[in-house]
Amino acid sequence: MDNQTLLQYFHWYYNEADKLWIKAGKEAEKLAQMGITGVWFPPAYKANSGASSVGYDPYDLYDLGEFDQKNTVATKYGTKEDYQNAIQLLQKNGVNVIADVVFNHKAGGDELEKMMVRTVNPEDREEFTSEPFEIEAWTKFTFKGRNGQYSQFIWDKDCFSGIDWAEDLKETGIYSIQNIYGEGWEDVPSKELGNYDYLMYNDIEFRNPEVREELKRWGEWYVNSCGMKGFRLDAVKHIATDFLIEWLDHMNETFETSFFIVAENWNIDNVAELEQYLEITKGRMQLFDSLLHHQLFLAGEEKEQYDLSKIFAGTLVESQPLYAVTFVDNHDSQPLQALESYIDFWFRPLAYALILLREGGIPCVFYADLYGAKYKDEDKEEDLVEVNLVPLAELPEMLKVRKDVSYGLQRDYLDFPNCIGWTRAGVPEKQNSGIAVIMSNGAEGFKEMEMGPEHSGKTMIDVLGNRNESIIVDENGWAEFFCNAESVSVWTIV
Known part of the structure; x- marks a missing residue:
């Protein structure tokens, strides 16, 4: 079975020529080939800001771009038909759709x-x-x-x-x-x-039983109409947990399935609060690891002053790896947003290696890192800010490595403040699987790491192209691996 990899298929300022649902449908086959197993779509229903709304000011949950409300029929992302078609095309290609649900307001x-x-x-x-x-x-x-x-x-x-x-x-x-x-x-x-x-x-008001019943009826209608396989729950720390448990249990029982659920409980200070939420909800959902995002942000800011050996300390993926959805950035942390904490460009390849090429957590790739994004803050015309987020050149190769060869026993070498690494031993059912990853936030780095005796004599190269030499695994299954200054190298078997 291939590794799970999610893609947040939007950013706050999406402004491309194709409506988002149209573009997603066109990209369905390509995304599957990349190794994307799940796509998180933005809120699909009619919002108060009409055709310009990102979707987090929900007005009518039953209007998916079908009725003339808020001065528009289509939403910012397209029509109901476009939405249904995108879901169908993605899921036909083996990419499950995760629908954003805004219940708080x-x-x-x-x-x-x-x-x-x-x-x-x-x-x-x-x-x-x-x-x-x-x-x-x-x-x-x-x-x-x-x-x-x-x-x-x-x-x-x-x-x-x-x-x-x-x-x-x-x-x-x-x-x-x-x-x-x-x-x-x-x-x-x-x-x-x-x-x-x-x-x-x-x-x-979730204490109103009529509200709870209406939202359950809506959930049934939504799945029957569109067929999504999971939900992203917005702002759960502001919502009565007993209602969410009731709603999720109703949905799973009604459809005799187990929907994939990931919840946003933004917290950058205290992993215990996220652990407590997981305990209350008894494994019904996963949580975005905002604590890891914050550590990645600090690592980008502080450069070689940051201790890479402690980058997972106090994060959800460290304490609850089976329930953590890891990410580098999202629509809330991108430039010009309220929670802006965008990870510095030099560190982004290292950050993606840390979420894509390790065993713990399910990684969620950000749209702008795959496609890029150009936008400006039109609400501040007197001090207009233009943003250009370029696609991450290393990302397609890292996605391929995750899909094809990043499997098996993980051996960690998180033992030096400025240079860390790990290996994955591979599995028999994945040909040539097994990798070694090494990164530095300071000077050029090197590290002795074990691949395992089953790889003795094999040749490994840096598929990111940052290092040109070939490395031979010795008779005991060990090798010395290298990376450039402020860089990451991903070594795979030839």
């Missing part, structure tokens, strides 16, 4: 409602800063463009626990809606800011 309500609220301290959401008072807010969602097709459910003020805009007062704030389910927030995993239930827009 809704945006762009259709009608105003009056409701009782209390304001809270933004830095401590458990602290009320007012007595109850009435406001008008956009909390009623009628989806007139869809006119009840697929679902007649109407979202209203009882479906939300908080809002950030009082229309009658023309004031922003964090307003806790005083509804029949309680005056305070839901119990969520994150205790940041006292209670991090509220993130943005209209915060969904």
